Amino acid sequence: MTGMLALTEGCIAAVIAFTTPRDACRLACVSTTFRSAADSDVVWNRFLRPEYLSKISDPGSVSSLPKKELYLRTCHNLIHNGKLCFWNDLQSGKKCYMISPNEPYIMGMDDVEYDTIAWSRYSLPDLEFYFDYIPFGRFPEVIMRDEPDAFEIRGKISTSLLSPMTTYVAYLVFFLYGDIDDEHVTSYIEYSPIEVFAGLAGSNNGQRRTVYFHREHQDRDDNGLFPKKWAGLLENEFSERCRWLESELGEFFNRGDKEGELLMNVKTTCKNGLIV
Template identity: 35%
Template sequence: MAGCEIDRLPEELLAAVISLTSPPDACRAAAVSRTFRPAADSDAVWSRFLSRDLPQFAEGELPGTPPSKKALFRRLSDQPALLPCKLVSMQLDRATGAKCYTLSARSLYIAWRDTPQYWEWIDLGIDEVKRFSEAAKLHGVWWLDIRGKINRMMLSENLTYAAYMVFKLADDGFNLLHSPFQDVSVSVAGSDSTQQVCLQSYMEVGDDGVPQKHILTSHIPADHRPEVPLTDDIVLPRERADGWMEVELGEFYNEEGFDDEMSVSLMETRTWKYGLIVWGIEIRVKK
């Protein structure tokens, strides 16, 4: 009988009640009750969770700069909030309610990015990527230097975050097999965490459940292709559900009470390379 009474309640009333709880509670409500699901997934609920401390950006500002203008947002349960500058998107982690961000390629520092002979801005179309419709494609450089930053006050406190570069390799490959590893780092409060990644490789879980490492096909003839030692300390990309690749650049603990910046970088300056397509950097809670 109680279930029948709940079924008669207006969705607006259920949404108002759920919005007084927390993101994890809203997720539980959507999972346990078909009646609660529309209200728990509604714009009204998720915008209420975020609106209490929504970071604000003036048009053209980048993460890490002081807030100055009210941001616009839309559904946050499974879609990011688009900011007016369209350089950064924000979304809530549904399990923890933590604030997560994606920095578009336009918001990043990319050396030589505005020199057409080195980099090209390509249109991805509105259907391929919902958050940003363009990416930076590398025609060829020696000095590959990509950096992003964000103010730590924009993130949820006392949680471990990780930064991931989202990218693809063009059909003509990524000419780095003679110098296969890229140096990445995360800097927080004067402390640097460094490691190496290998963009032209990837890891997947095999049919037996065991992770397997692969080197992507290269245009370099096999008899001239050096062997790449993929040791355990080299971080490999993984394919995402949206068809892009992502590689973890590092992690950090966002301690309470700090208002400095977190910066992340990827660099390789030892050889000529081309064919890299950069979509952005995601900063999200470490699972």
């Protein structure tokens, strides 16, 4: 380390610029010299791509900020009139998105021939009337499945918004509710087979498979069944019923050479107990 500290701050910054945003944040903890180099505009200007600034709601108001602060301002921004949440992956610097629950097509809510009572829109504070605890969410509203009936959710996003030459993984982010004991919430949808799909519109390369939202099925099938990640943003003492969950829908490689639409689909029958 003595040899590294003998380098000038500019040399250290030039080296750190070839790492990742996450590495730069970690290296800032090494010493005061490293912090100054890792937080410099030389480093973060390399991470901050020009198109990221368009994701900030008011780019003009932050133009004088340090580059690191500008980069962090691009994290978890609501864009496209609140229909998308945008952020940068700290490890790779790639663009990530979450689609608002108000944006996808939802059978039973958006079609007049179906019973719209099956789904209800709630603000997160309103849901606290029904539940003891609702975890923090990126969007102000969620959609709750009230009645047992067939349903389908179809989301889409333009591939022009995605980073080129990058493999993306699509997830459904959800919250289960139902009968609660001391350790687990048993939702009516947990044991139901759910058909999921992710792939490019008009392509035959999409992934279609069946998943479950209960971990007991994970040992019975190799199809990536129970949600493998917690999506909650807050650590707390509550049990798993208090966390947002993720279930993988499929992978998609975005070449970036032509524009198209990435489609995502979730379909099941006769179940409730789901909030998205």
